[in-house]
Each structure stands twice: as structure tokens, then as C-alpha cells.
Amino acid sequence: xxxxDDIRARARDLLQSxxxxxxxGYRRGTAGLLAEPAFMxxxxxxxxxxxxxxxxxxxxxxxxxxxxxxxxARQSDRRPLGIVAKGCDSRAITxxxxxxxxxxxxxxxLGVSCEAGGMVDTRKLNKALRGKVATQVRFDSEGDINxxxxxxxxxxxxxxxLANRCLECARAxxxxxxxxxxxxxxxxxxxxxxxxxAAFAETSxxxxxxFWDAHFERCIxxxxxxxxxxxxxxxxxxVDSTSFIVGPTTTADEKADRVRWINRSATRSENxxxxxxxxxxxxxxxxxxxxCERVCPVNIPLRLLNTMLERxxxxxxxxxxxxxxxxxxxISSFRDGxxxxxxx
Amino acid sequence: MDAILQKESLGRWIAKLQxxxxxxxxxxxxxxxEFTKVERGASVELDHTNTVLPAKGFVFPxxxxxxxxxxxxxxxxxxxxxxxxxxxxxxxxxxxxxxxATVRNDRVFTCGVSDxxxxxxxxxxxxxxLACNAPPSPxxxxxxxxxxxxxxxxxxxLMTDLDGRYHVKALTDKGRDVVNAxxxxxxxxxxxxxxxxxxxxxxxxxxxxxxxxxxxxxxAALKRNFESPLWDQLARTCIGCGACTYLCPTCHCFDINxxxxxxxxxxxxxxxxxxNCQFPDFTMHSSGHNPREDTGARLRQRICHKLLYFVETHxxxxxxxxxxxxxxxxxxxxxxxIANVMEEGVWQ
Numbered sequence: 001x002x003x004x005d006d007i008r009a010r011a012r013d014l015l016q017s018x019x020x021x022x023x024x025g026y027r028r029g030t031a032g033l034l035a036e037p038a039f040m041x042x043x044x045x046x047x048x049x050x051x052x053x054x055x056x057x058x059x060x061x062x063x064x065x066x067x068x069x070x071x072x073a074r075q076s077d078r079r080p081l082g083i084v085a086k087g088c089d090s091r092a093i094t095x096x097x098x099x100x101x102x103x104x105x106x107x108x109x110l111g112v113s114c115e116a117g118g119m120v121d122t123r124k125l126n127k128a129l130r131g132k133v134a135t136q137v138r139f140d141s142e143g144d145i146n147x148x149x150x151x152x153x154x155x156x157x158x159x160x161x162l163a164n165r166c167l168e169c170a171r172a173x174x175x176x177x178x179x180x181x182x183x184x185x186x187x188x189x190x191x192x193x194x195x196x197x198a199a200f201a202e203t204s205x206x207x208x209x210x211f212w213d214a215h216f217e218r219c220i221x222x223x224x225x226x227x228x229x230x231x232x233x234x235x236x237x238x239v240d241s242t243s244f245i246v247g248p249t250t251t252a253d254e255k256a257d258r259v260r261w262i263n264r265s266a267t268r269s270e271n272x273x274x275x276x277x278x279x280x281x282x283x284x285x286x287x288x289x290x291x292c293e294r295v296c297p298v299n300i301p302l303r304l305l306n307t308m309l310e311r312x313x314x315x316x317x318x319x320x321x322x323x324x325x326x327x328x329x330x331i332s333s334f335r336d337g338x339x340x341x342x343x344x
Numbered sequence: 345m346d347a348i349l350q351k352e353s354l355g356r357w358i359a360k361l362q363x364x365x366x367x368x369x370x371x372x373x374x375x376x377x378e379f380t381k382v383e384r385g386a387s388v389e390l391d392h393t394n395t396v397l398p399a400k401g402f403v404f405p406x407x408x409x410x411x412x413x414x415x416x417x418x419x420x421x422x423x424x425x426x427x428x429x430x431x432x433x434x435x436x437x438x439x440x441x442x443x444x445a446t447v448r449n450d451r452v453f454t455c456g457v458s459d460x461x462x463x464x465x466x467x468x469x470x471x472x473x474l475a476c477n478a479p480p481s482p483x484x485x486x487x488x489x490x491x492x493x494x495x496x497x498x499x500x501x502l503m504t505d506l507d508g509r510y511h512v513k514a515l516t517d518k519g520r521d522v523v524n525a526x527x528x529x530x531x532x533x534x535x536x537x538x539x540x541x542x543x544x545x546x547x548x549x550x551x552x553x554x555x556x557x558x559x560x561x562x563x564a565a566l567k568r569n570f571e572s573p574l575w576d577q578l579a580r581t582c583i584g585c586g587a588c589t590y591l592c593p594t595c596h597c598f599d600i601n602x603x604x605x606x607x608x609x610x611x612x613x614x615x616x617x618x619x620n621c622q623f624p625d626f627t628m629h630s631s632g633h634n635p636r637e638d639t640g641a642r643l644r645q646r647i648c649h650k651l652l653y654f655v656e657t658h659x660x661x662x663x664x665x666x667x668x669x670x671x672x673x674x675x676x677x678x679x680x681x682i683a684n685v686m687e688e689g690v691w692q
Contacts, residue, residue, distance in 0.1 A: 030676070030678045031670045031676035032676070037676075061583065062581070065584075126375065127375060220618075222585055222587045222590045223585050224585035224587045227583040227584050227585035248631055263603050264615070294674070297396050297591055298397075
């Protein structure tokens with residue numbers, strides 16, 4: 001069991017000693033079962049810090065968002081940010097370091113191991129409870145998940161309610177942490193990486209095409225997948241209609257004639273283009289935190305796209321993102337032995 | 345006008361209405377409810393929780409072609425498809441919060457200047473509501489914003505589930521029309537039936553919902569707190585996606601773009617699409633200046649539009665308490681908590 005009191009004590013200490021300007025962690029929310037991200041700026045606030053299977057959010061996103069915010073802040077506190085990070089979240093931080101988006105001394109990582117557990121998938125939970133609303137979840141001593149709901153409680157096998165990415169997670173603890181809470185458990189009782197995408201890749205091309213057609217048809221382009229992704233940190237995005245080109249010196253003609261790669265209409269072809277662009281931009285960078293898939297209001301299984309590309313990165317280039325901040329990123333490095341038979 | 349429909353006759357009513365146009369109803373797709381077209385002979389069971397997307401898309405679709413254009417050098421530009429023709433449509437299973445949303449959308453699109461695209465759809469769509477026996481979402485708060493689980497506002501028909509049968513109340517001419525279209529399927533409602541409906545309504549109101557402690561004070565609180573640092577605190581974790589407003593039954597902002605399909609001759613369509621005040625580019629000026637440059641300012645806009653500006657202009661909240669923006673926010677931003685926090689002036 002990860003000792004939550006130890007994390008609270010460390011967070012309190014970091015804030016009291018003034019070593020960090022805030023600690024990013026989790027606390028109970030009011031919106032539902034899941035914990036909510038919290039910026040804790042005073043030692044008192046750390047009493048509310050929680051860590052349980054509902055702490056799904058990848059807080060590494062806020063390192064990126066804070067950097068953007070600080071750029072415009074009139075006064076800025078340049079002390080580092082403390083951040084509670086699970087294995088997948090810490091790999092995202094490492095990718096940000098690999099890409100020189102942040103510096104290591106800007107962050108104090110309070111790494112937490114998921115040990116043999118992981119985070120719940122509320123959709124699986126809803127399905128398993130057939131509409132009953134879960135109010136609390138915790139691992140029991142057997143490694144199963146105990147769920148309280150209005151009117152009672154029930155115990156479900158962890159495999160049935162953990163997020164797919166957790167079932168496939170190979171490193172459920174942070175590799176690079178200033179403080180580590182919990183055990184580094186190497187052997188996990190679930191499946192290997194890429195289980196879901198391997199099964200999907202077995203289906204025929206026609207089936208896959210029909211599958212994605214149906215899903216992209218339903219996308220409403222709320223951009224929650226983009227907004228929640230710590231790797232989607234570009235100031236300008238190809239899908240945005242104004243920020244892409246308009247600046248103080250842009251002329252009216254330039255605005256009128258600008259190339260629009262993707263129309264605003266949420267139609268299948270435009271949506272497919274958006275998701276393909278995003279997937280390609282994440283190749284060799286996605287650490288499989290699964291946030292894109294979790295936040296999609298219409299349940300598009302976006303993780304399949306990203307893990308497909310990560311599988312290619314591993315098979316073709318023996319590359320896994322987020323393991324070592326000193327390692328050059330996949331896209332920025334070339335080795336003589338790299339396969340190049342796809343170059344024509 | 346009210347009547348009783350046995351549950352096993354619902355399919356036959358739907359089949360009758362399909363002779364006149366398309367019928368939509370909630371369907372469980374990929375672990376979530378959404379309104380889908382009912383295929384002929386498909387069975388419909390109205391036991392859904394809240395659909396992810398509200399019913400507003402039937403009258404205000406995410407993409408609307410306003411007209412198509414063709415411009416050839418030296419010739420008069422041609423405009424086609426300038427008028428919208430809409431097939432008759434019947435939508436089953438609309439929850440009362442979405443019905444009340446229609447009343448608000450009507451204010452925006454049809455009062456004063458009437459939007460012909462919205463109006464054409466509104467005239468062709470029949471909304472058949474389903475009263476809530478139990479709250480269909482854990483974040484329901486319709487009562488806090490003046491609604492009720494059995495509100496008739498904005499609906500053409502209200503159905504109430506009475507264990508084995510539906511009490512069906514037609515509320516408008518369109519509503520009476522769809523009931524009369526299959527009059528042989530309905531029985532007259534008796535005093536006992538009506539009594540049962542009243543009991544169901546009382547029971548529905550007794551189900552616990554989320555509450556806003558002092559709704560009557562929220563308008564003043566939002567005014568008082570316009571410049572409050574609370575907004576930045578509340579929005580510190582906002583990721584700036586548009587899920588809250590795209591899923592909102594009353595958000596109605598749109599953008600208009602020309603979608604060009606060929607340069608010479610110049611052809612394409614002028615298209616209206618949903619827009620979203622939570623996106624940074626929503627208020628971006630062409631100078632590069634953005635008056636709502638951070639998530640705090642954008643969250644304030646969304647909340648104030650729902651609970652302050654619309655109240656000042658139309659004397660009703662623009663929020664109907666469906667809870668979608670809370671349930672689907674990736675980071676748990678919660679309009680109910682915000683309303684309470686603003687009134688109390690402190691954030692815990």
C-alpha cells in the first residue's frame with residue numbers, strides 16, 4: 001500500500017520550507033467518483049491530498065500549462081513545482097525533459113508506484129454496476145477492488161475495472177523521482193503491453209476502416225483529447241482557425257488566402273484528419289497515460305491509435321519514450337542501423 | 345389531452361410515426377447513451393440515463409450548410425441551397441432539462457429576429473419528453489435552477505413511466521398530432537391514472553439532487569465577484585477543452601466559415617458550425633490581442649452567461665441543471681460548486 005500520509009508529509013515539508021511554489025496532487029472532488037487535480041500552495045492544504053485508484057489525471061499536463069501561463073504572468077514565482085506522478089505520468093515528464101520543454105530543476109517529482117494496482121476506468125465501473133453510481137473505490141487485501149455505491153458495496157476483480165492502459169502497464173512506478181512512495185513492483189498480474197492493439201491489428205483492413213469511420217463520424221471536436229495531453233504543447237495547432245497564422249502583421253489577404261488543412265466542420269473526413277495529425281505528432285512520444293481516451297465524451301478509443309504507433313517505434317527502432325531524459329527523442333535521432341526500407 | 349399507452353404498444357406507435365418521418369430515441373452505444381435514428385422494427389426501451397449529447401442538435405446541428413456558392417470569372421455568382429428543407433422528425437426520450445433548454449434556445453434564435461435555419465428545424469421536430477422518476481445523472485440539479493423532473497416546458501408531449509404503461513400528455517398542436525396519428529393505440533386516462541402520475545411526480549421531487557444553497561443570491565454574488573481571484577483559483581486546473589459547452593443543451597455560439605471545394609471556378613459552401621467560448625481562439629482579435637486570455641476569464645464567461653447574463657436579459661437561468669458539464673469535465677470543474685463558492689465568497 002502506498003503510504004498517503006508520507007506523501008502528505010513530504011508535500012507539507014516542501015511547501016513549508018519554501019522549496020516549491022505549489023504541489024500538484026489529487027484531492028476529493030465534488031463532480032463524481034474521480035479525484036480532482038489540486039494546486040496546493042499552503043502546507044494546510046496538503047491535508048486534503050489523496051492517492052487511490054481514482055487519481056487518474058496525468059498532472060504532467062500542468063507543467064506545460066503553467067509554463068504557458070508564466071510566460072504571460074506579470075509577476076512570477078520561479079521556484080519549482082512539486083508534482084505527484086505515477087509511472088506513466090513520470091514518463092511523460094521525462095519526455096518533456098527529453099524535448100527540453102522543461103528543465104529538471106523546475107520540478108520536484110513525488111513519484112508514486114501503482115504497485116500491482118492501477119487506476120479505475122469509470123466506464124467499466126458503470127457497466128459492471130449496471131447504472132448504480134459508485135461513490136468510493138479501494139483495493140482490498142486480495143488485490144480486488146471494493147466499490148461502495150448508493151445502497152451498498154460490492155467487490156469486483158481488478159482486471160474487470162482497471163483502465164486498459166493499467167492492465168498493459170510494464171512499469172507501474174516512476175523511473176525518475178526525487179521521492180518515491182510505494183514499492184517498485186516489476187511483476188504485474190495482468191497482460192503484456194500492446195495487448196489491445198495487437199488484437200485490433202489482427203482484424204481485416206476493411207473492418208478497421210469501418211471501425212474508425214464510425215468513430216470519427218461521432219467525434220464532436222471538443223479537443224478534450226488534445227487539451228488533456230501533456231505532449232500537445234504547441235502554441236499553434238493546425239486545427240485552430242485563427243491562432244495559426246494571424247499576428248499583428250498579418251494582412252487581410254493573407255487571412256483570406258490562408259491554407260486551411262482542416263475545416264471547422266466536425267465531419268468524418270475532417271475529424272479523421274485531425275486525429276491522424278495528432279496521432280502522428282505523438283509517435284515516439286506517447287507514454288500511454290490514456291488520458292485522451294478517458295476524457296473523450298463520445299468514447300472514441302483513441303489509445304489504439306497511439307499504442308499502434310508506439311508498437312511500431314518499439315519494433316522498428318527499439319524505442320520506448322520516457323525512459324531516460326538523456327536519451328535523444330526518437331524523431332530527432334538517426335542511427336546507421338535504423339530501418340529505411342520505407343523511404344522511397 | 346392525456347391518454348394511456350401500454351409499454352408493449354410503444355413499438356407500434358413508433359412504427360406509425362415512421363410512416364411520416366424519421367424517429368430518434370436514446371440508444372446505448374459504446375457504453376453511453378446517444379440519440380440515434382430508430383430503424384424500422386427496432387425495439388426502443390425508454391430506460392436511459394442522460395444522453396451524452398443533448399437534444400439541441402436536432403434544432404441546432406453542429407454543422408449547418410447555409411448555402412452553396414459557385415463563382416466563375418466574369419459571371420454572376422450563383423447561390424444554391426439557400427433554403428433549408430427539413431424532414432419531419434420525432435424525438436423520443438427527451439428529458440425535461442433538455443425540454444427546458446429548448447425554451448432558452450427559442451429565446452436566442454426566434455425572439456426578435458428569427459433564425460430561419462433554426463426555425464425550420466424547430467417547426468419540423470416533435471420533442472416527446474420522458475419525465476424522470478429517479479435522477480438520470482448523479483449530477484442532476486434541475487430543481488436548483490427552477491426546473492423539475494417532470495417539467496413540461498419546451499416539450500410537445502410528456503410521457504410518464506407508470507410501471508407497465510405510459511401516461512402520455514400532449515402539450516402542443518404538434519404533440520396532439522403525433523398522438524392522434526395512432527389514436528387506436530391509446531386508452532383514455534382515468535382519474536386513477538392521473539393520481540398515479542401525481543404520485544410519481546411527488547416521488548421524483550423527493551429523490552436527492554445536487555443543490556445550490558442560495559440560488560436567489562447567486563446573481564448578485566457573480567456581479568460582486570467579477571474581478572475576484574476566485575476565478576483563477578477555480579480555473580487553475582481547467583485544461584481549456586470544449587467538452588462542457590459542446591455538451592451543454594443551451595450553449596448556442598457558432599462560427600461561420602466558407603469551405604472551399606475548388607479554386608477555379610470558386611465553389612464551396614458557407615457553413616455554420618458550433619463554436620466554443622472555452623477555446624482560446626473564440627475571442628482572439630485579428631490584432632493578436634485576446635480579451636479573455638486565460639482559463640479564469642473563460643470559465644467566468646461560461647458561468648456568468650448561464651447564471652447571470654441570461655437572467656438579466658431573459659429572467660431565467662440559461663442552465664437547466666442537466667449536469668453534463670460536470671459529469672464530462674476531464675478535471676471535475678463543477679458549476680454547482682462554483683455557484684455555491686461564489687455566493688459564499690470562499691473556496692475550499
